[in-house]
Amino acid sequence: TKFVYDFTEGNRDLKDLLGGKGANLAEMTNLGLPVPPGFTITTEACKTYLGSGEEPAALRDEVSAHLEALEAAMGKKLGQADDPLLVSVRSGAKFSMPGMMDTVLNIGLSDKSVQGLAKQAGDDRFAWDSYRRLIQMFGKTVLGVDGELFEDALDAAKTAKKVTVDTELEAADLKKLVTKFKRIVKTEAGRDFPQDPREQMDLAIHAVFDSWNTDRAKLYRRQERIPHDLGTAVNVCSMVFGNLGPDSGTGVAFTRDPASGHQGVYGDYLQNAQGEDVVAGIRNTVPLAELETIDKKSYDQLMQIMETLENHYKDLCDIEFTIERGQLWMLQTRVGKRTAGAAFRIATQLVDQGLIDEAEALQRVTGAQLAQLMFPRFDDQAKVDQIGRGIAASPGAAVGKAVFDSYTAIKWSRSGEKVILIRRETNPDDLDGMIAAEGILTSRGGKTSHAAVVARGMGKTCVCGAEELEVDTKRRRMTAPGGVVIEEGDVVSIDGSTGKVYLGEVPVVPSPVVEYFEGRMHAGADDADELVAAVHRIMAYADRVRRLRVRANADNAEDALRARRFGAQGIGLCRTEHMFLGDRRELVERLILADTEAEREDSLKELLPLQKRDFVELFEAMDGLPVTIRLLDPPLHEFLPDVTELSVRVALAESRGDANENDLRLLQAVHRLHEQNPMLGLRGVRLGLVIPGLFTMQVRAIAEAAAERKNAKGDPRAEIMIPLVGTVQELEIVREEADQVIAEVQAAAGTNLRLAIGTMIELPRAALTAGQIAEAAEFFSFGTNDLTQTVWGFSRDDVEASFFTAYLEKGIFGVSPFETIDKDGVGSLVKSAVEAGRATRPDLKLGVCGEHGGDPESVHFFHEVGLDYVSCSPFRIPVARLEAGRAAS
Ligand code: PEP
Ligand code: MG
Numbered sequence: 001t002k003f004v005y006d007f008t009e010g011n012r013d014l015k016d017l018l019g020g021k022g023a024n025l026a027e028m029t030n031l032g033l034p035v036p037p038g039f040t041i042t043t044e045a046c047k048t049y050l051g052s053g054e055e056p057a058a059l060r061d062e063v064s065a066h067l068e069a070l071e072a073a074m075g076k077k078l079g080q081a082d083d084p085l086l087v088s089v090r091s092g093a094k095f096s097m098p099g100m101m102d103t104v105l106n107i108g109l110s111d112k113s114v115q116g117l118a119k120q121a122g123d124d125r126f127a128w129d130s131y132r133r134l135i136q137m138f139g140k141t142v143l144g145v146d147g148e149l150f151e152d153a154l155d156a157a158k159t160a161k162k163v164t165v166d167t168e169l170e171a172a173d174l175k176k177l178v179t180k181f182k183r184i185v186k187t188e189a190g191r192d193f194p195q196d197p198r199e200q201m202d203l204a205i206h207a208v209f210d211s212w213n214t215d216r217a218k219l220y221r222r223q224e225r226i227p228h229d230l231g232t233a234v235n236v237c238s239m240v241f242g243n244l245g246p247d248s249g250t251g252v253a254f255t256r257d258p259a260s261g262h263q264g265v266y267g268d269y270l271q272n273a274q275g276e277d278v279v280a281g282i283r284n285t286v287p288l289a290e291l292e293t294i295d296k297k298s299y300d301q302l303m304q305i306m307e308t309l310e311n312h313y314k315d316l317c318d319i320e321f322t323i324e325r326g327q328l329w330m331l332q333t334r335v336g337k338r339t340a341g342a343a344f345r346i347a348t349q350l351v352d353q354g355l356i357d358e359a360e361a362l363q364r365v366t367g368a369q370l371a372q373l374m375f376p377r378f379d380d381q382a383k384v385d386q387i388g389r390g391i392a393a394s395p396g397a398a399v400g401k402a403v404f405d406s407y408t409a410i411k412w413s414r415s416g417e418k419v420i421l422i423r424r425e426t427n428p429d430d431l432d433g434m435i436a437a438e439g440i441l442t443s444r445g446g447k448t449s450h451a452a453v454v455a456r457g458m459g460k461t462c463v464c465g466a467e468e469l470e471v472d473t474k475r476r477r478m479t480a481p482g483g484v485v486i487e488e489g490d491v492v493s494i495d496g497s498t499g500k501v502y503l504g505e506v507p508v509v510p511s512p513v514v515e516y517f518e519g520r521m522h523a524g525a526d527d528a529d530e531l532v533a534a535v536h537r538i539m540a541y542a543d544r545v546r547r548l549r550v551r552a553n554a555d556n557a558e559d560a561l562r563a564r565r566f567g568a569q570g571i572g573l574c575r576t577e578h579m580f581l582g583d584r585r586e587l588v589e590r591l592i593l594a595d596t597e598a599e600r601e602d603s604l605k606e607l608l609p610l611q612k613r614d615f616v617e618l619f620e621a622m623d624g625l626p627v628t629i630r631l632l633d634p635p636l637h638e639f640l641p642d643v644t645e646l647s648v649r650v651a652l653a654e655s656r657g658d659a660n661e662n663d664l665r666l667l668q669a670v671h672r673l674h675e676q677n678p679m680l681g682l683r684g685v686r687l688g689l690v691i692p693g694l695f696t697m698q699v700r701a702i703a704e705a706a707a708e709r710k711n712a713k714g715d716p717r718a719e720i721m722i723p724l725v726g727t728v729q730e731l732e733i734v735r736e737e738a739d740q741v742i743a744e745v746q747a748a749a750g751t752n753l754r755l756a757i758g759t760m761i762e763l764p765r766a767a768l769t770a771g772q773i774a775e776a777a778e779f780f781s782f783g784t785n786d787l788t789q790t791v792w793g794f795s796r797d798d799v800e801a802s803f804f805t806a807y808l809e810k811g812i813f814g815v816s817p818f819e820t821i822d823k824d825g826v827g828s829l830v831k832s833a834v835e836a837g838r839a840t841r842p843d844l845k846l847g848v849c850g851e852h853g854g855d856p857e858s859v860h861f862f863h864e865v866g867l868d869y870v871s872c873s874p875f876r877i878p879v880a881r882l883e884a885g886r887a888a889s
Pocket of ligand 2: 783786
């Protein structure tokens with residue numbers, strides 16, 4: 001194997017081998033763009049090194065050969081005393097990875113060659129500054145010296161000289177600093193800073209290899225699900241200098257606006273500076289457009305190159321460049337990050353420019369981006385007073401009064417106030433407060449902190465880790481930079497999509513994308529509608545190519561109508577238990593507690609017309625489209641009074657000597673029905689089998705409602721779904737009774753209602769015996785919420801708020817399996833159940849109605865295993881449509 005590729009030998013398709021940076025440097029080189037010569041050491045070399053602790057035997061010679069070629073091309077040798085070739089050593093994995101070593105610049109400088117560099121450049125200061133940077137970067141990233149020691153020494157030098165910026169230090173000062181830095185290295189690393197340039201280079205290469213396995217890098221990979229065995233490439237590139245005077249400089253640029261997608265000149269330039277100065281914000285950059293007046297020749301060349309890159313990559317690119325004494329050099333390019341809105345606009349702009357086709361446009365956007373565009377957001381015309389910025393942990397725009405503890409959050413929200421719960425960090429005790437709040441703000445913790453995980457789970461706006469805000473929960477106040485104090489009750493606004501925190505109320509505007517889906521806004525030509533027009537076109541394309549149908553989880557006509565406007569092709573799950581809440585709860589209580597058949601019949605008779613009305617409305621809203629109605633599922637205790645409250649009431653009454661007969665009876669029943677694990681108890685089909693008449697009442701309501709709609713010339717398409725089935729026998733019993741009722745209703749109505757009966761697959765046993773169950777089911781709908789709960793043994797109501805944070809932090813999974821389907825475990829059960837079910841009944845209809853039905857990654861999985869449809873909450877329907885299209889194209 002070949003372990004080293006010259007930049008002229010690689011190309012952009014070799015990312016596995018050369019990493020992203022190396023592959024793109026090679027691509028630019030081959031395009032004839034001015035890239036400083038260099039070479040890339042492959043990820044294969046890294047893997048061998050990490051596996052055996054030693055670099056591959058051939059590597060040293062290969063590096064030598066490439067270095068010699070580089071030296072010949074540049075006309076000077078690495079570290080040559082009178083005129084040194086200097087190189088940078090940079091890491092570059094297939095996926096860009098924070099937490100890995102990035103760059104060591106100026107390799108090749110030594111006590112001797114620093115003099116040569118000074119002479120060649122005619123600039124002492126420059127040479128000594130480059131040398132001190134090398135010792136600093138090398139000391140920190142290669143030798144593991146605490147970086148602050150160098151920073152402190154630099155600060156001390158500035159203070160001694162009474163100056164504030166680095167550039168005011170002169171050659172003599174920097175020379176002294178070099179001595180100091182070398183001393184730091186010696187004491188801290190226990191060795192001298194290496195004077196041999198090749199040793200410098202080799203050590204830096206090994207350090208890049210080793211950085212693949214730092215704790216931070218490993219954690220990042222676990223969370224992002226990047227395989228651990230990819231390894232990183234190493235780029236060795238000849239140095240060019242942007243800090244050689246006013247005719248030099250460095251900059252970054254985008255080939256088009258990453259916020260709007262508009263073509264134009266976007267970027268920043270810093271004269272007389274090296275790359276890290278731009279990032280460090282040492283001096284103010286100027287807009288890239290100003291380069292035209294500073295150095296017209298380089299500017300024109302850069303514009304030309306940007307056009308070449310866009311046409312070549314057929315996408316927005318970002319680039320880093322350096323100008324050394326009037327000569328432009330390209331240091332990096334990659335396909336650039338962009339906002340969600342820009343992703344849609346750019347995709348359609350590129351189609352219009354003829355650069356990509358519609359299938360490709362669909363791959364350029366994601367459901368997550370669409371979801372982001374569907375949150376309400378702050379009016380960007382509004383005047384704002386930003387007081388801080390944290391991590392955008394859970395999107396949305398929330399406004400409310402600042403409260404600093406959960407108790408106050410609950411109390412205030414009960415009295416109708418909107419509140420933002422502000423904590424240093426949250427823990428499970430804050431749960432009720434988080435529920436009560438409009439949004440959550442913390443000053444500590446990252447994307448996987450408790451606040452972030454729980455808020456995302458609740459769909460609540462959250463900004464976390466806003467470290468510049470000092471939260472003092474004891475004194476109920478928060479201090480922002482500049483001494484601004486926010487007391488309890490002061491209004492704050494938080495933006496969960498940007499992480500920004502504002503003082504006062506920022507007006508919220510509805511999402512134009514939602515307005516469009518709702519039909520309140522049309523895809524016009526006017527500039528404000530540009531985004532909507534782009535979304536419109538991409539959605540139309542997704543709908544054209546997708547195979548999966550998309551249905552809604554909806555229990556009432558209002559939700560059903562909204563879902564339909566959002567593009568739902570039916571209802572995949574109507575949870576009938578939601579129809580038994582409120583006033584009707586008492587009727588159910590009576591049904592459950594009925595002692596005699598007559599009593600039971602009575603309450604069923606009262607429930608029937610209510611249920612029927614519900615269904616008529618639903619069929620009307622979804623006329624012509626399938627509506628899957630699930631028979632009653634939840635645990636019984638949800639319909640009964642709380643056991644503790646009732647016990648207290650009865651005990652008090654007894655002590656007063658006026659215990660009432662009904663309460664006693666109720667208490668007995670509540671005790672009798674109490675379960676330790678209600679989610680594993682009397683739910684779903686079990687309930688239907690135990691309470692006579694319950695399921696048949698529901699089936700009758702469905703059948704009669706369908707008959708009524710038919711009479712009214714409607715087109716009802718009802719499907720009856722039995723929940724929590726574990727064995728075909730359960731289903732057979734329910735089916736038999738249901739068929740009889742349906743036959744009766746059909747006979748009475750004189751029409752064929754064509755009601756399909758199917759089941760949920762939401763228990764491992766159901767999945768494992770899917771072949772048998774399909775004998776009695778015309779369709780399966782995978783209930784991946786319960787299936788995840790039972791396959792993992794995770795209580796779906798508890799774990800996300802308890803130990804999931806720890807699991808996410810340890811990287812056991814990157815995302816909750818309740819959010820994204822666990823392909824290896826739950827997913828493989830789904831897959832085998834699909835196969836077994838279809839083997840029994842080839843025309844078995846297959847869908848999914850757990851939360852995963854609206855999750856982008858899961859939708860792709862469901863497409864792959866061959867489901868017919870996914871069903872999700874109305875708001876997620878556009879996301880599911882888009883992802884189904886992306887999966888199919
Ligand atoms: C499921 O379990 O995935 C499901 C859709 O049913 P529910 O969430 O109502 O239990
Ligand atoms: Mg379920």
